[in-house]
Amino acid sequence: MLIGTAGHIDHGKTTLVRALTGVDTDRLPEEKQRGITIELGYAYAPLAGDGEGRTLAFIDVPGHEKFVPTMLAGASGIDFALLVVAADDGVMPQTREHLAIVHLLGIGRGAVTITKCDRVPLERIEAVRAEVAALLAPTRLAAAPVFALSAQTGEGVAALRAHLDAVAAEEGARSVQGGLRLVVDRRFAIAGAGAVVTGTVHAGRLHVGDTVLLARPGGEIRELRVRGLHVNNRKADVGGPGSRCAVNLASIEYRDIERGDWLLSPGPVRATDRLDLRLHLLPDVRRKLGQWTGTTLHHAGGHAMARLVLLDGALEAGGLAGGDDGLVQAVLDRPLFACCGDRIVIRDAAGRETLGGGTVLDPFPPARHRRRPERLALLAALEHENADVRLRAQVDTAAHGADAAELTTAHNLHGMDVQHWQARLPGVQAIATKTGIRLFSPAAWEALAERILGRLAAHHEAFADEPGVERERLRRMCAPQLPPAVFLARLESLLADGRLCRAGSAWHLPAHTAELSPAERLRADGILQRLRDGAFDPPWVRDIAASCALEEAEVRRLLRRVAMRGEVFQIIRDLFYARATVAQMSGIVRELAAGHDGRIRAADFRDRIGGGRKRAIQILEFFDRVGFTRRVGKGSQRAHILRGEPPAAEDA
CATH class of the missing domain: 1.10.10.10 (Winged helix-like DNA-binding domain superfamily/Winged helix DNA-binding domain)
Known part of the structure; x- marks a missing residue:
């Protein structure tokens, strides 16, 4: 289980992690000198009474308001939030902001610790407990247990550790779905081993010996081999979803890797510079977010400046106000690797205030006609929990077929060939060409045929003495957006069904023929x-x-x-x-x-x-x-x- 701390600066997050694990996560000289956490820190402890070698993994995040982007990078992959509130200070600004971020990221499991209880009387502890309860009430952590403790004296630490062990022991193995997605948060070199990157596995599975893609949004993509692997600080052969992994990569210098790079399974890879989102604003946001408002959008280990395009009723209302939610398209100034269902957080353009967050509905949306009723209906379908419902909605609304590679990337699917698509979406026509697979709903497949047959009928009527229309010319007349190989597949299927004929390079309707009499044949x-x-x-x-x-x-x-x-x-x-x-x-x-x-x-x-x-x-x-x-x-x-x-x- 991956546990992330959250809370205001100097409320004892690092000290608490040290009390729970014995590990000091502040490793940088500047952190030691200033006494604050600046970078993400990691600590591991064996799960008590577990015979399978499982561990508790902790990510310690900075509490200073200047380092909220770093906190976001660490919190994006955690399973369990540990909110830390100092008994002497009580709830502070970054307590509220960190809790809001945890809520916006969809993290529903957690606990609250009231630290430094050795410094205050019991009455103060109870007052902070009441303050925390009121703060948690409207969030996903409303039912989270609260532990009063002192990391310095050790009082209450054992109870918290026992609770964490119990929660982790009950946690089943996370299901492995889709391809590997691991965002790099650290990179360094080890003598004799070479480049090592660390990160949290968001999806998929990683094995020693695997070939992976090192991808940088907007940059190059390199194919590398996994030379070695540590999972939750232990040597391992495989790392699954939710694991903290240190990956030894062959054939690359660590200086060529940056925070925010991704390790991905081989296959289609595509970054995006726009996202369609269901966005929810925090209740205490003081201003409306209108059309084309500039914000900072945080996703996994990266961020980008984003302009918001309002898609639904918020446009008529003059914008999104505090507590509102709506459909928006975020137009980014730099590309990101995002998938359907990913969580994002938006802050103001200056990066001083967290405004809200949401869920990615479509990472590859159109730049035009984005507010049409049929497009909004598709976005509503993309909010469905069932992935197959979302996939079918995208295929059903694609008049010229859906690009399977785009769907594979958008939904983080893996190993999908024609047979897999037809089994997953019964009735869908999957057309394989050298350039990929195209998916048609039965209605779209038949509509394409009707366009072809109708256009040929009109051409035969206008040019009765012509044998028909050549394939490329016919494609430009009927479906210029369609790849030539896919269009040819539709023509050949109509030919096999007897609904179309071919004379040399010309395609024509069966009734459009020229039979010659014996005398004409002789002269010809x-x-x-x-x-x-x-x-x-x-x-x-x-x-x-x-x-x-x-x-x-x-x-x-x-x-x-x-x-x-x-x-x-x-x-x-x-x-x-x-x-x-x-x-x-x-x-x-x-x-x-x-x-x-x-x-x-x-x-x-x-x-x-x-x-x-x-x-x-x-x-x-x-x-x-x-x-x-x-x-x-x-x-x-x-x-x-x-x-x-x-x-x-x-x-x-």
């Missing part, structure tokens, strides 16, 4: 042979008509019908290329891209196919039109780069 085969013989310089429609003794209009109509079957491609008006020739030219384009930094220039393409520059440009513009390439640059820098699949396979 003769024309196709002339196109194939022409290779990169096929005859124009007028030339074909003259050589076949046909009308130009008849040749043009027949070639367009053959194009609907994917046997030829119209480059420009009255100029058609055989499918095999287009496939060959597609191969040339790929070769040029591979040999020229990915850029295809008209002059290079002209040299490969012969003919003039104008014809080379016309062919490259056709490839742009069907989504195989994309034009970039202007003037002499104009070129084309690969974008999608060729309109015809190179083995055609």
Whole structure:
């Protein structure tokens, strides 16, 4: 069990920890000289009567108002709060602020100690006890026991220690959920071992030999190996949630690590510069927090300046007042690693006063349309205690599918492949591509199909003589936000269901076909042979008509019908290329891209196919039109780069 102290400066927190454990947590010379705690201190004691080797772990935090950010870093991972109040002073400003922080962080277990009882009469102790009871009443620690003691004489210390042992003994092992999340609060070097970092495991589990990611918000991410591990001051092979861990990392200098860095499980890692929150203000906040109010937001071991965007009724009310709660979006000046359900605390912009705190609902919210009714409804669903309910709500509201990597990061999931997603969210369509997994609700998956089919129907009506629409062009018409690989998966599923057909690179509805009569087939085969013989310089429609003794209009109509079957491609008006020739030219384009930094220039393409520059440009513009390439640059820098699949396979 991880116990954190809280309370005003010079109320005896460090002395009490020393009386409970025998360890002096003030280790810095400045702390010794000034007699105050400046940095976080740690102490450990074996759990009395425990045969499993369990320990009580203590984090001693500073009590001075200047060091509240340090106190927040230590309190963010504790299981049990030990509020310390001196009998001679009674409740003081940092007593109230520390208790408020404990309450805002959602810590519901704790005890109160009235220290320095050897200095005051019994009446004073009872008065402080009543004062403490009134202070605790509106908080999560309202039912916390109160112990009157003296750390100097030892009176009452044994009773407190017995209570802590009893609470820890009843505590079951915390469930291991999600990937590893450990925020670094200290780093140093040990001779012969190398870099060591310490921190509290917020989630997941850590083993000796594991590969972990050392991630810095807004900075680099390094993959490192865990060389050794101490858990709660003892050598161990594994550390779980709530454990204080000292982690020996290989292949890094300790100077390259900073407080606030994270150790994370390998997988998707993403920092965020905005958070959607359910925010609660403390009752004694004296001013309203209006739109775009500047604050300091504390999360785990880090903090950032944040501007608050009001999302719900508080905007109409002119802001959030003391005791209010509301939905806000915090826009940060530096990124943080946050997950759904994380607790945050906000203080004023100058860092002098704690204003409130809340829970992260969405670490990757949109910057636009954040107050729309459907968005507010989703945030309401994200307040549900059940993680699967929250996940399904996000998938159900994603019209273009939800990015599984984003959900994995936001909810700290681990090892989620297609089968895991489908088992966890029955009915959800999980589409795996080289770039990741996309999740669709049944309604969104069918709505995408209806958009595709509807857009094709409109196109066939407007351009009846065209064979259909190429994939990339169709994606831009229907769902430009959707990754190409996901869109292709939907097309292929419609193809398998018989709701869609494909002719070469063109996708079309099953009813949009061009069947040729035997006579038309015979004439078409003769024309196709002339196109194939022409290779990169096929005859124009007028030339074909003259050589076949046909009308130009008849040749043009027949070639367009053959194009609907994917046997030829119209480059420009009255100029058609055989499918095999287009496939060959597609191969040339790929070769040029591979040999020229990915850029295809008209002059290079002209040299490969012969003919003039104008014809080379016309062919490259056709490839742009069907989504195989994309034009970039202007003037002499104009070129084309690969974008999608060729309109015809190179083995055609």
